[in-house]
Amino acid sequence: MNSVRRGACPGISVPMSTGDGLLARLIPSAPIPLDAFVALCDASQAHGNGIVEVTQRGSLQIRGLSPASAADFARTASALKLGVEGGPPILTSPLLGLDAQECVDLRGLVAGLRRELTNHAEIASIGPKVSVLIDGGGALHLDNVPADLRLQVGIGPRFHVSIAGNAAASTSLGWVEPHEAIKVIVDVLATFANRGAGARARDYANGAHRYALRASLANALTDEPPPPPRSPAEPIGIHRLKDGQVALGVAPVFGYSEARMLERLALSAARCGATSIRPAPGRALLIIGLNADAAEELAAAAKAQGFVIRPEDARRFVVACAGSPACRSATLATRQLAPDIAKAAAPFLDGSITIHVSGCAKGCAHPGVAALTLVGPDRIVVQGRASDAPHGTISPADFIAGLERLHAIRERSLVALVGATDLVSRLGAIPMAKSFGGESGRG
Numbered sequence: 001m002n003s004v005r006r007g008a009c010p011g012i013s014v015p016m017s018t019g020d021g022l023l024a025r026l027i028p029s030a031p032i033p034l035d036a037f038v039a040l041c042d043a044s045q046a047h048g049n050g051i052v053e054v055t056q057r058g059s060l061q062i063r064g065l066s067p068a069s070a071a072d073f074a075r076t077a078s079a080l081k082l083g084v085e086g087g088p089p090i091l092t093s094p095l096l097g098l099d100a101q102e103c104v105d106l107r108g109l110v111a112g113l114r115r116e117l118t119n120h121a122e123i124a125s126i127g128p129k130v131s132v133l134i135d136g137g138g139a140l141h142l143d144n145v146p147a148d149l150r151l152q153v154g155i156g157p158r159f160h161v162s163i164a165g166n167a168a169a170s171t172s173l174g175w176v177e178p179h180e181a182i183k184v185i186v187d188v189l190a191t192f193a194n195r196g197a198g199a200r201a202r203d204y205a206n207g208a209h210r211y212a213l214r215a216s217l218a219n220a221l222t223d224e225p226p227p228p229p230r231s232p233a234e235p236i237g238i239h240r241l242k243d244g245q246v247a248l249g250v251a252p253v254f255g256y257s258e259a260r261m262l263e264r265l266a267l268s269a270a271r272c273g274a275t276s277i278r279p280a281p282g283r284a285l286l287i288i289g290l291n292a293d294a295a296e297e298l299a300a301a302a303k304a305q306g307f308v309i310r311p312e313d314a315r316r317f318v319v320a321c322a323g324s325p326a327c328r329s330a331t332l333a334t335r336q337l338a339p340d341i342a343k344a345a346a347p348f349l350d351g352s353i354t355i356h357v358s359g360c361a362k363g364c365a366h367p368g369v370a371a372l373t374l375v376g377p378d379r380i381v382v383q384g385r386a387s388d389a390p391h392g393t394i395s396p397a398d399f400i401a402g403l404e405r406l407h408a409i410r411e412r413s414l415v416a417l418v419g420a421t422d423l424v425s426r427l428g429a430i431p432m433a434k435s436f437g438g439e440s441g442r443g
Contacts, residue, residue, distance in 0.1 A: 012074045012082075015065055019328035020049055022065035024073060026082055027058075027089050029110070031098075031276035031288050036080045037266045041259040047073035053256040053322070056365065057145055058094060058281040063326065087117040088126055088189060091133045091147060094280035095247060098288065099138030100240040104153045106136045113182050120186055126193040130200060132185060135167075139240075140233045143167035145281050148201035149188055151181060154227050161221065163188070163213075164201035168229060171205040173214055174221030184220050188213065235284035236311045238295050247288045248274075248295045251308040254320045254338050255283035255365075264305055272298040282316075314346035315339075320357040321365035324376070330359025332376025337396050341374075344403040348410055355403075358386040374399050380436060394436055402436025 010016030015024040032040070040060075044052050049064025065073055090110060093099065097107040113132075117123055133147035141152075144166050152160045152167065159181050162170035176184050191213055192199045204213045214221070235249040252262075265285075266277060275289035285307075287298060303309045308316060318341055321327065323334030334357040345355055353371035356363070360376055363386030373381040379390035380399065394402070 010061075012077045015070050017328075018063065018322070018326060019324070019330070020051075020064050020322075020326040022067065022070050024062045024065060024070065024077075025055075026060045026062070026077060027091065028060065028082060028278055029090070029092070029114075031278040031286075032080075032082065033276050034266050034270050034274060036082065037277045038263050039080055040077065040082060041263040041266070043073055043076040044259040047076070050259040051256060051326075052252075052259050052262055054252055054279045054283045054285060055255065056281065056283055056319075057091065058279045058284075060279050063322070087114070087123060088130045088132050088148075090114065091131055091142065091145060093134070093136040093138060093140055093142055094235070094278050094286055095138060095140050095239060095241070095288075096134070096136045098241045098243075098247070099136070099140060100242050102136050102138040102153075102242075104136065104157075106134055106153065109178070109181060110134055113185060116182050116186055117189075120190065123186070123189050123193050125197060126189060127197045127199055130189070130192055132189070140235060140280060140286075141230055142233070142281065143230055144232060146170075148192070149185060151176075151185065152227060158222075160227050161185075161188075162226065164205040167227075171210060172226045173217065174223045176221055180220045184217055187217060191216070233281070234311050235280040235282045235286065236308065236313075236316070238292070239286070241288070245288075246290050246292060246295050247286045248290055248298055248302075249280065249284050249286050250299070250302045251282070251284045251316065253306065253308055253315050254318065254335060256322070256335070257307075261305060261307075265302060265307065268301045268305070269298055272301075274298070312351065314349040315342045317349040317351060317353065318342045318345065318355045318357065319366040319370070321359050321363075323357070323359040327359055329362060330376055332357070332359045332374070332396070334359050334376070337374075337400075340400050341403065344400045345407075347407045356386060361387045363387055372403075392436075399436060405436070 010023050010025045012024045012026060015022035044050055044062045047065055047069035048062050051063040053061040055061060092110055097105040131147045133142055133150045135142040135152040137153045146166045150162045150170055154160050157178055158175045160175055161173045161184060164171055204210050236251055237249055239247045241247060269287045272290055272294040274287045278286045280286050299309045318338050320334040320338035323332055324330040338357055341355060341357060356366045356370035356373040358373060358375045369385055371383060373386050375381060375386045378393045378395060380392050380394045381388050382391045
């Protein structure tokens with residue numbers, strides 16, 4: 001078995017074994033009523049260890065379940081109408097149908113797709129990691145969220161279809177009219193399923209397979225350029241809704257929280273008049289149904305309770321996985337280190353770079369490239385992934401000290417005028433690793 005291969009996605013009915021017990025992942029299909037969210041927090045404490053994570057893709061993860069308690073938790077989640085399972089996961093814009101900037105409400109299409117998928121037994125065998133993404137546009141679009149199959153609303157009534165990646169990296173298949181959209185999605189998923197449980201969209205992203213897939217959909221798709229890129233979506237802050245109310249975006253620090261903290265947040269939200277909560281990409285939580293004054297009041301309460309309420313908060317640019325001892329693959333206590341790393345790097349964490357603290361080379365919390373990655377137990381990667389060959393070895397203490405020296409280097413250079421990403425680029429990987437005081441791993 002490949003030691004850096006990431007495992008299958010855990011659901012509520014098939015949780016994944018970790019260092020602190022079983023982990024169940026929920027992908028909410030709609031905003032969660034506040035009373036249901038409180039009940040979910042209670043269930044995570046009753047059946048797990050009370051740790052709840054919000055992932056980069058906007059899912060909820062419940063940790064510390066046991067083989068006996070996992071079934072009880074699954075029954076509770078199902079009774080709360082959370083964690084829809086069966087068929088591939090469908091990721092949707094977190095304010096789908098609510099966002100004031102959306103031009104089309106795709107909730108009916110999503111519901112119709114779920115119904116249609118139940119009529120296609122052949123899709124039940126599709127690989128567990130295959131995902132479908134429905135992007136309704138608006139302020140909280142999903143351009144940066146990767147998926148196997150993407151459907152994005154465009155200008156006018158048509159939808160853009162692409163496969164394998166985020167909006168920028170995915171392979172365009174073309175544009176489809178609304179009445180053909182569900183059929184196209186089902187046909188593409190059936191093609192993936194027919195190739196076997198291990199098939200992914202990337203198998204069809206290039207070459208003959210792409211042309212064959214595109215040809216099979218020629219009667220439904222038109223071949224035109226994909227939509228233009230959009231400014232990055234920012235979940236933290238206040239978002240206008242179609243009904244004149246707002247949603248407030250906050251975030252648990254480093255994407256995880258004790259359930260009792262989340263419960264306190266939900267109770268504060270209820271006192272401010274909110275109706276529901278939904279996790280959002282970027283490890284955030286959207287509190288929905290507030291007026292503007294109540295949103296400001298709730299933001300102050302959330303800050304006092306320890307949540308991130310400002311987009312520029314340096315802790316948002318440090319990504320830490322569960323680490324040791326929660327993950328059995330980890331050889332680094334990532335979440336104990338993350339606060340000190342964020343504090344040391346705060347002066348130059350301007351949003352242009354990400355620091356990744358990974359317990360092992362799998363890099364589950366941040367599969368992409370980061371400016372700096374500390375990989376357990378003692379490896380440093382510059383401008384790469386956790387799975388890349390390290391540029392050197394370094395202790396966590398020296399890594400933190402290196403961040404402080406990096407700030408001093410930036411202050412002494414003209415790079416201070418342009419941004420942290422330029423400093424990393426100008427120094428280069430090996431000099432950067434050496435400047436941290438570690439031992440170089442490459443010539």
